[in-house]
Amino acid sequence: MIKKLLIVDDEAEICEFLKSFFEDRDFKVATAHNGIAALEQVERFQPDVVLLDIQMPGMDGLQTLKKMKDTHPKLKVIMVTAVETQEKIEEAMRLGADNYITKPLSLEYLEKDVQDKIDSLAKIS
Amino acid sequence: MKKTAFSHVRTPKTLLKKSLVALVLFFLGALAAYFLPLLVPASGASAWVHHPLLPIFVMTLIFVVAHKAIERLIKKLLEKYFFHKKTYAQMTLMDLAGDLAVNLDLQEIANLVVNTFGEVLHLKTVALLVPDPLQNNFEVASAYGWRISASKKIRLAVDTPLLKMIHQTGPHILMRGPVLQSLSWQEANALACDLDALQAGWVIPLFVKGELEGILAFGALVPDTVFDQSDFHFFREFAAVIGPCLHNALVVKRLRQLNFELQDSQSQWVQKTKLNAIEKLAAGIAHEIHNPLAIISGKAQVLLMQKGPKQLEPNVQEALNTIVKQTRRAADITRKLLLYSQGSRGPQEWVSLEKVLDETLALLAYQASLDKIEITRNLDPELPRYHANIQEIREIFLNLLLNAVEAVGSEGKIVVEMKYLREEGLLEITCSDTGKGIPADHLDKVFNPFYTTRHEAVGLGLFVTQQITHRYGGSIRVESQVGIGSLFTLQLPCSPETARSGEAEKRVVEGVSGRGGQ
Structure with a gap:
């Protein structure tokens, strides 16, 4: 089974190293730098898991999350945040986010978490 | 005669006169008693007048009646010459x-x-x-x-x-x-x-x-x-x-009173403004700094966790590890400031303290070298679940343990104890170490913000721990002896509303507390 991951962050460098990290682990990775591009990629790329930054210019992570979950309720979304504002985290959880992770990222933890989400998807299907 | 308040205690002319009159009457009576028998013929019905005991009897009678006045007279005379005016x-x-x-x-x-x-x-x-x-x-x-x-x-x-x-x-x-x-x-x-x-x-x-x-x-x-x-x-x-x-x-x-009230409200206002400013600043900094930190740390981690035949040189590996560790430390500053300034606004849940402690120990092993440090957990078997924000409880354990690890250095013992003091309604968390200890004159400063003895630390850990503890209505104190070690005792109020021992919520708790982390 091909593991597909979509990375959404307005910082291109972050997308880049995450992409190389996950490609190294046999993931197929797509990236997007804003909310609208992310929604397009969800349609085109059909990812299993999305890493979604909360703070982005234009449509922010929470709005993007809501639209993604509206159209693809089964999609696993892990929120990535630079600032742990409890309100935003709560809001994300309420909107159906599957987990959140704070920057700077621990890749070890992230890898494990993404794998968990893929495994849980495999179980359902 | 009118008696006045001043007169009956001071030296009254009126009373003096009164007493003198009484004295004069006394002498007149005595004279009368003495001379009366001489004026009356000593015969017939008036013979009793000549009885020899009569003058003594009359004088005694007069004395009994007038003794008070005499006494007062003497007293007043004394008072007159001893300043009572x-x-x-x-x-x-x-x-x-x-x-x-x-x-x-x-x-x-x-x-x-x-x-x-x-x-x-x-x-x-x-x-x-x-x-x-x-x-x-x-x-x-x-x-x-x-x-x-x-x-x-x-x-x-x-x-x-x-x-x-x-x-x-x-x-x-x-x-x-x-x-x-x-x-x-x-x-x-x-x-x-x-x-x-x-x-x-x-x-x-x-x-x-x-x-x-x-x-x-x-x-x-x-x-x-x-x-x-x-x-x-x-x-x-x-x-x-x-x-x-x-x-x-x-x-x-x-x-x-007004000045005090003014000072009080002023200091409250200053504190609030300060916290608001810190929150804004920390949130801004966090956003601007955590992204570059994430890139630095991320790239180093990518190299460290690279798969394939390439094996990194030990010195390169060490340098990369240091980069990852130091970026986390830098991010800690803003994270702690933010946590402190935001107050207790996070979601509250039934927290298993044992689980949080274990998670923290695991995280700690990842952050610090614990090879030669013996960490003992000593937990009350009937430890209740605690209603709190899990991030804040994690922060408490992490800071206490990081502090102990730092104090112990490369080799030593750390004991974490948790007790439920049912009668006092308190949850007691103690963390003792066999570290270098804190000098007596520094004991009152350890909870100050930016107080640190380590050149590479921020000095917010114990401060934030204290702030969180106070937010839950608890207390934290430290005892220490240089060369022997330190003991931190943290007490949190634990009423039936904030503690539950039942298993009913376990399912809910585990559903939530698995989230988050770095």
Whole structure:
């Protein structure tokens, strides 16, 4: 089974190293730098898991999350945040986010978490 | 003859005269008893007059009747030559008034007034009442001859009959008897109630510029004591002098109170503004700095966790590890500041303390080298779940443990204990180490923000721990001995609302607490 991951962050460098990290682990990775591009990629790329930054210019992570979950309720979304504002985290959880992770990222933890989400998807299907 | 209050205690001319008359009468009686038999013929029915015991009998009788007067005479003569004069009393009180003018402490003024007044006039009770603007009534500032507990209970509302009366009559001295007689019986009854409550025979209102600033109420030791016109004249003068002193002291007291309130609200405002500013700043910094930190740390991690045949040189691997560790440390500053400034606004849940502790220990092993450090967990088997924000509890454990690890250095022991003190309703977390200890003169600083002894630390850990503990209504203290180790004791209030031992919530808790992390 091909593991597909979509990375959404307005910082291109972050997308880049995450992409190389996950490609190294046999993931197929797509990236997007804003909310609208992310929604397009969800349609085109059909990812299993999305890493979604909360703070982005234009449509922010929470709005993007809501639209993604509206159209693809089964999609696993892990929120990535630079600032742990409890309100935003709560809001994300309420909107159906599957987990959140704070920057700077621990890749070890992230890898494990993404794998968990893929495994849980495999179980359902 | 009229007896005045001053006269019965001071040296009264009237009493002196009275006593002299009694003495003269005594001698006249004695003479009469002696000479009477000589004037009466010693025969017939009047023969009893010549009985030899008669003069002795009569003189004894007169002595018994007059002894009080004689005694008083002797006493008064003594008093006369030992400074007891009416003017002396007045001078004492006027001296007092002079002293009061330079005093601004309300309590001291009140004590001086009632004690001197009471002692100089030999009064039974004296009470000085002052207005309490907050309660809109008058309370006893100081009392003489009262039980303190009884005097504290007295409060006169501004609409009581006595105060109404005072406002009607103005700065005149109220005498119980005449005033009550001048009123209808209903009014008199009501007024008598107030006067009884004050145990007062006389009431001197202290007016300053038309404002009632105090009430001096007093009762005499001898019930039938009365004051004469000169006494009242003196009282009025006395009141005119102490009134302004009292007024000044009251103004100073109110100013102090207002100043205190102002300072209090000011410091609260400053604290709030400071926290808001820190929050904004920390949130801004976090966003701007965490992204570059994430890139630095991420790239280093990508290299470290690279798969394939390439093996990194040990020195490169070490450098990369340091980069990852140091970026996390930098991010910690803003994260802690943010956590502190945001207050307890995060979601609360039923937290398993044991689980959080274990998670923290796992995280710690990842952050610090624990190879030669022996960490012991000592947990109460009936540890309840605690209703709190899991991030904050994690923060508490992490900071206590990081601190202990740092103190221990490369080798030593750390013991974490958790106890549920059922009777006190407290959850006690202790963390002891065999580290280098904290010097006694630094003990009170360890919880200060940015206090640190490590050159590479921020100094927010224990500060944030203390802030979180206080937010939950708990306390944290530290005991330490240099060279032996330190003991941190943290107590959190744990009522049935914040603690649950049942398994009912376990499912819910585990569903939530698995989230988050770095």
